[in-house]
Amino acid sequence: MRIILSSLFVLSVATPSQVELFRDDFSKFPPGWLSKPVGLLNGAIQEYHYLPSRGVATFPWYNPITHNDSWVAGDEDGKTYLEQHLLHDQPERWQPLFVTGDPLWTGYTVSAQVRPLSLAESAGIVFRYHTNRHYYVFSISGGRKARLALRLPVEQKIRVVDWKELGTAEVSYDIKQYHELKVENDGPKMRAYFDGKLVIEASDGDILGGRAGITANIPARFTDFVVSAPEAVAQRIRSGIAAREKELASLRAANPQPKLWKKFDTPKWGAGRNVRFGDLDGDGRLDMLIAQNIPKVRGDAFDHISCMTAVNLDGRVLWQIGRPDPRNTLLTNDTPFQIHDFDGDGKNEVVMVKDFQIQVLEGATGKTLKRAWMPPAPAENRDRPYELNSGDSMIFLNLSGSCGAAPGRRGTFPTPTISTVTARMSSSSGLRCGTRRASTSGRTTRR
Numbered sequence: 001m002r003i004i005l006s007s008l009f010v011l012s013v014a015t016p017s018q019v020e021l022f023r024d025d026f027s028k029f030p031p032g033w034l035s036k037p038v039g040l041l042n043g044a045i046q047e048y049h050y051l052p053s054r055g056v057a058t059f060p061w062y063n064p065i066t067h068n069d070s071w072v073a074g075d076e077d078g079k080t081y082l083e084q085h086l087l088h089d090q091p092e093r094w095q096p097l098f099v100t101g102d103p104l105w106t107g108y109t110v111s112a113q114v115r116p117l118s119l120a121e122s123a124g125i126v127f128r129y130h131t132n133r134h135y136y137v138f139s140i141s142g143g144r145k146a147r148l149a150l151r152l153p154v155e156q157k158i159r160v161v162d163w164k165e166l167g168t169a170e171v172s173y174d175i176k177q178y179h180e181l182k183v184e185n186d187g188p189k190m191r192a193y194f195d196g197k198l199v200i201e202a203s204d205g206d207i208l209g210g211r212a213g214i215t216a217n218i219p220a221r222f223t224d225f226v227v228s229a230p231e232a233v234a235q236r237i238r239s240g241i242a243a244r245e246k247e248l249a250s251l252r253a254a255n256p257q258p259k260l261w262k263k264f265d266t267p268k269w270g271a272g273r274n275v276r277f278g279d280l281d282g283d284g285r286l287d288m289l290i291a292q293n294i295p296k297v298r299g300d301a302f303d304h305i306s307c308m309t310a311v312n313l314d315g316r317v318l319w320q321i322g323r324p325d326p327r328n329t330l331l332t333n334d335t336p337f338q339i340h341d342f343d344g345d346g347k348n349e350v351v352m353v354k355d356f357q358i359q360v361l362e363g364a365t366g367k368t369l370k371r372a373w374m375p376p377a378p379a380e381n382r383d384r385p386y387e388l389n390s391g392d393s394m395i396f397l398n399l400s401g402s403c404g405a406a407p408g409r410r411g412t413f414p415t416p417t418i419s420t421v422t423a424r425m426s427s428s429s430g431l432r433c434g435t436r437r438a439s440t441s442g443r444t445t446r447r
């Protein structure tokens with residue numbers, strides 16, 4: 001998200017030499033989940049669809065981990081706050097975050113009032129934020145410890161975050177009141193304050209600037225988030241952002257603009273993003289293949305194709321299988337179908353998994369040419385509602401060394417390898433992926 005300069009600079013003077021870059025008590029957010037209603041539909045929805053927010057428009061803040069529904073606005077004795085409200089059982093893996101500002105922010109002081117509602121884990125402020133895997137954090141935990149650390153972008157052990165520890169200090173706090181966390185940045189130097197008292201000093205030059213924000217691995221409330229900088233630094237930031245925006249506008253103007261070419265209706269049989277392109281009827285023009293789906297069992301972990309419609313780019317339906325229903329249009333998962341010249345005869349087929357069978361359909365008509373049962377679902381699957389694999393994403397790989405699908409003697413086209421990626425949504429940890437490789441002989445290996 002790019003921040004517009006003018007929206008961030010408040011002209012009030014913090015001290016004679018400091019100007020506020022940003023201040024927020026979260027009063028602009030309505031009480032309740034920021035991610036309702038979209039977040040309730042499915043955690044992965046923004047993985048598959050562009051949506052600027054899951055509910056409340058959060059600009060100039062954003063949640064950099066879009067499937068995470070941590071943030072809830074509220075009021076306490078007339079004072080507004082933003083709260084991380086979820087139980088987070090994988091603090092070693094990732095951290096709920098809410099960030100604002102601009103990558104060009106440098107040399108600033110960031111502070112917030114923080115009220116942890118639990119002592120079990122940490123809550124704090126982030127600064128010099130580069131990505132959700134690379135930032136500094138000043139946090140408190142356990143009612144007695146303050147910590148300054150850098151989250152490192154590369155993990156040595158899979159799914160276990162590596163931190164560069166920059167310092168700790170003993171502090172004392174409880175869960176009944178707010179405490180001020182503040183960090184002053186000056187080049188690589190940083191000074192961390194707890195309730196106005198300097199508790200940790202460190203110097204680290206891994207990231208010298210970036211956005212700022214809040215984080216918590218426990219339920220915790222935040223308010224009065226303030227970022228300020230000396231006037232000269234603020235002026236440099238303003239100039240840098242203005243120059244960047246000018247260059248961006250110039251680059252955009254120098255490139256062709258998209259133009260609407262064609263438009264047609266997809267009555268009842270449309271589907272979000274769930275489309276493949278290929279010449280199905282052999283007339284040399286691309287056609288579209290659209291699949292509706294019904295998620296089953298749990299969330300969208302087991303998705304079944306319910307209707308498939310082949311349509312040319314004039315909107316004329318070439319063929320259709322299954323029953324269309326507008327309720328089955330939402331896609332938040334991968335779906336097993338592709339257009340591919342499966343036998344190398346120059347005509348495209350449709351390859352899909354439906355009803356536990358891998359099926360090859362004639363591209364022009366949708367008529368089934370071949371079908372075979374899917375292999376057994378792996379015994380070690382956490383959820384195993386079916387004896388047979390129900391299918392997931394499907395990819396054709398040409399491993400022959402030639403470009404494209406060079407037609408060979410009919411029936412001798414090299415057997416393609418089909419990869420299926422099984423995505424499972426965990427209630428608290430986001431996406432877990434396991435990968436299978438299956439040949440058309442039905443053998444399955446785990447990767």
Ligand SMILES: [Ca+2]
Pocket residue numbers: 278279280281282283284285286287312
């Ligand atoms: Ca065509």
Ligand SMILES: [Ca+2]
Pocket residue numbers: 340341342343344345346347348349
């Ligand atoms: Ca073919």
